[in-house]
Amino acid sequence: MKDMTPETEITLDDAIKFLWSEADILDRNDFDAWLPLWHGGHYIIPIGDEVTDFANNLNIVYDDAQMRKARAARLSGGFSISAAPPARTVRTLSRFVFTEEAPGAVTIRSALHVIEDKFGRQRMFAANVEHKLIATENGIRITQKVVRLLNSDGMLTSISYLF
Amino acid sequence: MTLDHFPQGPQDASYAPLVKGDRVATPMYEDPAIFDVEMEKIFGKTWVWVGHESEVPDKGNFKLSVVGTQPVIISHDRKGALHVLVNRCRHRAATVCEIKKGKTSSFQCPYHGWGYALDGSLRGVPYTEGYNTDFDKKDYGLKKLKVETYQGMIFASFNMDVEPLEDFLGNAKPWIDLFMKQGGGFPVKTLGEHQFKVPMNWKIQLENTTDAYHFPVVHKSFMQSLDGEATQQFSFLEDDDGWVEDLGNGHSVMVMMPELNDLDDNLDAPIPERFQALAETLRADYDEDQVRRIVRAVGGCGFNLNLFPNAACSLSFFRILRPVSVNETEIRHIALGMDGGPEAANQMRMRLHEHFQGPMGFGSPDDAEVWERVQRGSAGGGDLDVMVNRGKGLEETSENGLPKGDISAETGMRAAYAKWQEMMA
Ligand code: FES
Numbered sequence A: 001m002k003d004m005t006p007e008t009e010i011t012l013d014d015a016i017k018f019l020w021s022e023a024d025i026l027d028r029n030d031f032d033a034w035l036p037l038w039h040g041g042h043y044i045i046p047i048g049d050e051v052t053d054f055a056n057n058l059n060i061v062y063d064d065a066q067m068r069k070a071r072a073a074r075l076s077g078g079f080s081i082s083a084a085p086p087a088r089t090v091r092t093l094s095r096f097v098f099t100e101e102a103p104g105a106v107t108i109r110s111a112l113h114v115i116e117d118k119f120g121r122q123r124m125f126a127a128n129v130e131h132k133l134i135a136t137e138n139g140i141r142i143t144q145k146v147v148r149l150l151n152s153d154g155m156l157t158s159i160s161y162l163f
Numbered sequence B: 001m002t003l004d005h006f007p008q009g010p011q012d013a014s015y016a017p018l019v020k021g022d023r024v025a026t027p028m029y030e031d032p033a034i035f036d037v038e039m040e041k042i043f044g045k046t047w048v049w050v051g052h053e054s055e056v057p058d059k060g061n062f063k064l065s066v067v068g069t070q071p072v073i074i075s076h077d078r079k080g081a082l083h084v085l086v087n088r089c090r091h092r093a094a095t096v097c098e099i100k101k102g103k104t105s106s107f108q109c110p111y112h113g114w115g116y117a118l119d120g121s122l123r124g125v126p127y128t129e130g131y132n133t134d135f136d137k138k139d140y141g142l143k144k145l146k147v148e149t150y151q152g153m154i155f156a157s158f159n160m161d162v163e164p165l166e167d168f169l170g171n172a173k174p175w176i177d178l179f180m181k182q183g184g185g186f187p188v189k190t191l192g193e194h195q196f197k198v199p200m201n202w203k204i205q206l207e208n209t210t211d212a213y214h215f216p217v218v219h220k221s222f223m224q225s226l227d228g229e230a231t232q233q234f235s236f237l238e239d240d241d242g243w244v245e246d247l248g249n250g251h252s253v254m255v256m257m258p259e260l261n262d263l264d265d266n267l268d269a270p271i272p273e274r275f276q277a278l279a280e281t282l283r284a285d286y287d288e289d290q291v292r293r294i295v296r297a298v299g300g301c302g303f304n305l306n307l308f309p310n311a312a313c314s315l316s317f318f319r320i321l322r323p324v325s326v327n328e329t330e331i332r333h334i335a336l337g338m339d340g341g342p343e344a345a346n347q348m349r350m351r352l353h354e355h356f357q358g359p360m361g362f363g364s365p366d367d368a369e370v371w372e373r374v375q376r377g378s379a380g381g382g383d384l385d386v387m388v389n390r391g392k393g394l395e396e397t398s399e400n401g402l403p404k405g406d407i408s409a410e411t412g413m414r415a416a417y418a419k420w421q422e423m424m425a
């Protein structure tokens, strides 16, 4: 990885490589690798397409750093029947677009498809994902991630992995 | 052959003997014919929870819901009355509304344009001249259900001769009254909901609402995510002050934290550590009595109240089940808050709800997993029974003259199955 400072421009290529590596980490349920990708901020799966005031609405997930850590511990601790073992997942992230660009900070929107398998039955999810990324001396970090699932305000299923 | 001698279909079989007191027969989870009869004899006959008044607060508001497997619309008409209408055009059956929730002055069918008022009456028919003179719009209103409310909860029934709602709720009423105290002095309103479907029979969820026995096993990873004080609170299986009580009519209550049954009590008790920051925020706008009342309400009640056949007032939220087919059930976890109450308090209630409930909570996915496992397991050993005998023979008699077991007793399940048996006879 190239050297970075908080002022370094994040190119589309940098951002895509980062998101693909995050996707690979999540398909491997490697939460020890996932948590350090963050720099504060919230991991959010809202209900409904329009919501922007996440704190004042009910979400599917609204995790600050502490909740992310607790969630990772739950999913990897071996005491959660739904996550021991979890459904296996294969995901694809594509259709990347920068929606905001500033020195050392970008917002990138992408399309996510996830297929999970458990008990031999497969389920499919699709989402629009928005990452806010910053450049730091340690490389790119996430300051906010919003996963807008299709049918987020409809009937879903239980989910024991991360998007 | 006259109609009197028409062959009797399987719907005339009585399934009542499948409930055997302390156990139930496996086909109750597995047999699609039983499911069909349940939809007719239970969901087609009794009071079914459809919504909360805060979901349709104003005139013109509507919300889609379901009674059994039938799509309905809850509508709040111009005069303030609530209606529950089958979402099916009386012409050739198209749904007249597919918007989940909103405000309107009428429902218009998209197929040939029949228009219905908020009370379901048919108002407009395009090109009426194509109908004979004996066509009367009065005969073609949307099909209506009987509607009654209790403490803001809206119930509907296809049975026009059903007993009054308050009689049906009976001994559950005082518990509902206690549950609604979590408004903390404000009216209770819905704050959104989590929805997920599980490949299981609906009665597996019905059983679970008063199942304390599973909690330390299934929810271990949730417990591990709590601070010391909260862990203490959820260790109700180790304490011996909780209980489960049959309330009659299929209803039951499981009391996990008796000290939280009445949220107006113990207002002088020290504020738990995890609520201290909230209390400090509230002190800017409220006096100390109000702060204590609101903070105590934020944590929710200490019990799960199961209302046969499809609703529960569970600690701090509504848990609603919707049977879809013999092995598919949809679950809604509706978050509740304080209407007009402090933003910080409602935020905390939503964060607590997100922590346990819903598709990605720290609790519900583990519930969903074991429920699916019950359905998968009951594909085997169809001659074996499902045991709900825990606590049987150890029960006391409650003030209502009904069985009362210890916290982990399966008393609530037996109560629900006794009602099932009565209605399926
Ligand atoms: S089906 Fe509704 S108007 Fe024809």
Ligand SMILES: [Fe+2]
Pocket (backbone or CB within 6 Å): B214, B215, B218, B219, B363, B367
């Ligand atoms: Fe549970």
